[in-house]
Every structure is written in C-alpha cells, then in structure tokens.
Amino acid sequence: xxxxxxxxxxxxxxxxxxxxxxxxxxxxxxxxxxxxxxxxxxxxxxxxxxxxxxxxxxxxxxxxxxxxxxxxxxxxxxxxxxxxxxxxxxxxxxxxxxxxxxxxxxxxxxxxxxxxxxxxxxxxxxxxxxxxxxxxxxxxxxxxxxxxxxxxxxxxxxxxxxxxxxxxxxxxxxxxxxxxxxxxxxxxxxxxxxxxxxxxxxxxxxxxxxxxxxxxxxxxxxxxxxxxxxxxxxxxxxxxxxxxxxxxxxxxxxxxxxxxxxxxxxxxxxxxxxxxxxxxxxxxxxxxxxxxxxxxxxxxxxxxxxxxxxxxxxxxxxxxxxxxxxxxxxxxxxxxxxxxxxxxxxxxxxxxxxxxxxxxxxxxxxxxxxxxxxxxxxxxxxxxxxxxxxx
Numbered sequence: 001x002x003x004x005x006x007x008x009x010x011x012x013x014x015x016x017x018x019x020x021x022x023x024x025x026x027x028x029x030x031x032x033x034x035x036x037x038x039x040x041x042x043x044x045x046x047x048x049x050x051x052x053x054x055x056x057x058x059x060x061x062x063x064x065x066x067x068x069x070x071x072x073x074x075x076x077x078x079x080x081x082x083x084x085x086x087x088x089x090x091x092x093x094x095x096x097x098x099x100x101x102x103x104x105x106x107x108x109x110x111x112x113x114x115x116x117x118x119x120x121x122x123x124x125x126x127x128x129x130x131x132x133x134x135x136x137x138x139x140x141x142x143x144x145x146x147x148x149x150x151x152x153x154x155x156x157x158x159x160x161x162x163x164x165x166x167x168x169x170x171x172x173x174x175x176x177x178x179x180x181x182x183x184x185x186x187x188x189x190x191x192x193x194x195x196x197x198x199x200x201x202x203x204x205x206x207x208x209x210x211x212x213x214x215x216x217x218x219x220x221x222x223x224x225x226x227x228x229x230x231x232x233x234x235x236x237x238x239x240x241x242x243x244x245x246x247x248x249x250x251x252x253x254x255x256x257x258x259x260x261x262x263x264x265x266x267x268x269x270x271x272x273x274x275x276x277x278x279x280x281x282x283x284x285x286x287x288x289x290x291x292x293x294x295x296x297x298x299x300x301x302x303x304x305x306x307x308x309x310x311x312x313x314x315x316x317x318x319x320x321x322x323x324x325x326x327x328x329x330x331x332x333x334x335x336x337x338x339x340x341x342x343x344x345x346x347x348x349x350x351x352x353x354x355x356x357x358x359x360x361x362x363x364x365x366x367x368x369x370x371x372x373x374x375x376x377x378x379x380x381x382x383x384x385x386x387x388x389x390x391x
Contacts, residue, residue, distance in 0.1 A: 001049045002061060010051035021047040029057040040064035055080035062087045071197075073118065077102055092118060119194070127189035132203055135185050137212050138264075138271045142177055144217025145224050145260045152225070161243050163228040163256040165314045171303055176261045176296040180268040183288035187272060207274050211340075216270060219336050220263035223329045227255040231322035247316055254304055254315035255322030259329050261300040265293045266330035270337040275345065277338040 001019055003010050007026045014020035026049045033039050043050075043064060050061070058074060062084050065072050074081075074088035077098035082105040085091030093106035094113045103109050108125075110117045149163035231252035235244045243249070268289060269278035284290065303309050310316055318326065 002053050002058060003051055004053055005051055007051040010049050014049045019047055020049050026051055028052040029054050032057060036064050036067060040068045044068050055084060058084035059087055123189050123194055126193050131185045131187050133208055134187060134271045135181055136204055137208050138181055138184055138268055140212035141216040141220060141267050142264055144213060145220040146172065148221035148225065161249060163225060163253060167313045168257050168315060171313060172260055175299045177264060179292035179296055183286060183292040184268055184271060186288055187286050211274060215340055216267055216337065219333055220260060220267065223263055223325065223332060224256045224259045227259040227322050227325035228252045230325050231255040231318050234319040234321040250314060250316040251318050255318035255326060257315055258300060258304060258318065258326045262326050263329045263333050266333040270334060275341060277341055
C-alpha cells in the first residue's frame with residue numbers, strides 16, 4: 001500500500017482489509033532509503049505499507065520494483081502523479097477526480113474511480129486482444145480458400161476453369177462471413193483469462209499465420225477444389241478431357257461456393273481458441289455464433305437456389321456428389337483442427353502433466369488470485385496492451 005495519508009490511517013485501513021501482516025511496520029516517505037537497490041529490497045515483500053508518500057516517492061517506488069522484475073500497476077489522480085503513471089507498466093488514473101494530465105499519462109482510466117474496476121479493465125483488454133487475433137485468423141483462412149481458384153487458373157494458363165468467380169467471393173465476404181466475424185469479435189472472456197501472466201506477441205503472430213495459411217486455409221481450399229472436381233466428374237469429366245461448360249460448370253462452381261461457406265461455419269468455431277477444440281469450450285457459450293451462422297447459411301442457400309440470383313453469380317445447385325463433399329467439409333475442418341491442437345498439446349507435454357501452473361496478479365506476479373473479476377467501467381488511456389495469454 002502506497003498512500004499520502006497519515007501512518008495511523010494507513011495502518012488502520014491495511015489491518016481492516018488484511019493487507020498488513022502482524023508486526024509489520026508502517027513506513028513513511030521520509031524513511032525510504034535513497035539508494036534504488038536498497039529501496040527495492042525493502043519494498044519487495046508482501047504486506048508493505050508506506051504512508052506520507054510524495055509523487056516523487058511514487059516514481060522511485062515504481063522504478064525500484066520494476067528493477068527487480070515486477071510488473072507494476074500505479075494509481076494516481078494529480079498532475080504530479082503523471083511521471084509515476086508513465087514509469088509504471090500500467091498507469092491507472094481516476095476518471096472522476098483525476099486531472100487531465102494524469103489521464104493522458106495513464107494506460108487505464110477508471111471512470112467510476114473504483115479500484116475493483118482495474119481487474120475488469122485488464123480482463124477486457126486481454127479479451128479484446130484475443131478476439132482481434134481470432135477475427136484475423138478467421139478472415140485470413142477465408143482469403144486462402146478464395147485465392148486458391150485464381151492461383152490454379154493462372155498456373156494452368158487459363159486451361160483450368162475458375163472454381164469461384166468474383167461475385168461469388170463478394171457474396172462470401174459480405175453475406176456469409178460478416179455476421180460470424182462480428183460474433184467472433186464478441187467472444188466472451190475465458191474464465192481463466194487472468195490465471196496466467198500476459199505473453200509477448202504481435203496481433204498477427206506466428207500462431208495466427210500458421211493456422212490461417214498453413215492449416216485451416218489450405219484445408220478449406222482443398223475441400224473447395226475437391227467439391228469442384230467431384231462435381232465435374234459427376235458431369236462426365238475425366239482427367240485430360242475437356243472441361244464441361246454451361247450448367248455443369250455452374251453446378252461445380254456452386255459446389256465450391258457452398259463448401260467454402262460450410263467450411264467457414266466450422267472454422268469460426270475452430271478459431272475461438274488456438275489450443276482447445278470447440279467442444280471443450282461449449283458450442284453455445286458464444287450465443288451470437290449459432291444465430292449468425294444460421295442467417296448466413298440461409299443467405300447462401302438463397303443465392304444458390306434462387307435461379308436469377310444464381311445465374312448472376314455464375315453458379316447452380318451442385319450434383320449429389322458435390323453436396324456430399326459440401327456436407328462433410330465441416331467435420332473435416334473440425335477434425336483437422338482438433339488433431340493439430342492435440343498433437344501440439346502433446347508436444348508441449350500438457351496431455352500427460354497438464355498445463356503448467358501460472359500465478360496471476362495485478363502489480364505482483366507472485367500472488368495467486370481467485371474468483372470472478374468484478375465488473376466496472378474503464379477507458380483506455382495513451383497505450384494499449386500488447387501482451388496477452390490465449391485461452
């Protein structure tokens with residue numbers, strides 16, 4: 001506890017909330033040693049209470065604790081608190097009573113001036129960061145499946161017909177992906193999101209790129225091309241022969257279109273976590289995903305089965321063989337995703353021993369925190385967090 005109040009007041013509050021250990025002294029700002037190392041060693045204990053602290057003392061305390069590897073969250077509301085808020089890993093300013101200078105220097109602004117909102121703010125920040133990664137994985141996967149027909153067409157010198165046309169891709173992006181992407185961006189925070197310390201990484205990290213371009217994207221692209229070829233074969237085409245045209249080509253293109261749509265409906269569930277399969281998370285824990293998927297499926301069937309619209313898009317209802325690939329594609333996507341997560345978990349040793357325990361705290365990473373974080377009102381300040389732990 002670091003406060004500008006009288007030592008007696010600080011001692012009474014610390015004892016009431018159970019922060020101060022029996023017999024532990026209450027220090028004052030004037031008693032703090034001048035040397036940073038000595039100060040860090042003095043403060044690096046649980047239950048320390050420091051009263052009559054000046055803004056300069058808060059800056060020194062933040063530097064001292066950071067020098068010993070701690071992640072420091074510092075609160076303040078005055079103009080003189082700005083240096084300490086800027087020095088801390090997470091500067092926290094008061095929204096109601098705080099000055100404009102303190103709010104500008106802070107990472108987090110408590111609109112209700114309640115310290116319990118700090119936990120809610122950190123939770124929402126990590127959840128938002130993860131949801132952006134999920135959103136990116138989902139859309140990049142879709143892009144791989146949409147780009148593949150053009151790559152195959154170009155590499156064949158135009159001899160292999162386009163499995164998907166430009167208008168079909170627009171229909172996928174606008175009509176069958178948007179609602180699912182929005183629902184994925186509203187994924188609720190995991191119950192254990194604060195049980196581990198944050199990890200470093202960019203939004204588009206190696207995991208996002210591997211899953212989008214090396215796993216899920218190629219799987220959906222391969223299934224889409226398979227549906228296209230199977231539908232062509234059902235129309236009498238054989239390798240080396242001339243590709244059919246007219247209605248048969250439109251039906252094959254419709255099969256490729258619906259395979260991408262159905263594959264993406266499975267992909268949106270797979271993207272909810274990079275380590276756990278959807279069944280472990282619960283199929284209905286994100287209440288927006290199922291309604292969004294049903295609306296998008298209705299749209300895809302409408303643009304496929306309403307003949308005037310389908311003709312404009314250059315597609316038609318697939319043959320039974322094409323529908324077979326379409327209907328099996330979600331199971332294939334989920335199976336490949338589950339196998340990948342299983343193998344990577346086994347490589348990390350989590351199947352035999354379980355995930356390694358990690359402490360969680362705000363300010364001191366060594367103390368365990370339990371229970372559900374409180375709700376509160378927060379606003380982002382000058383910086384955004386760049387470190388999160390995937391669920």
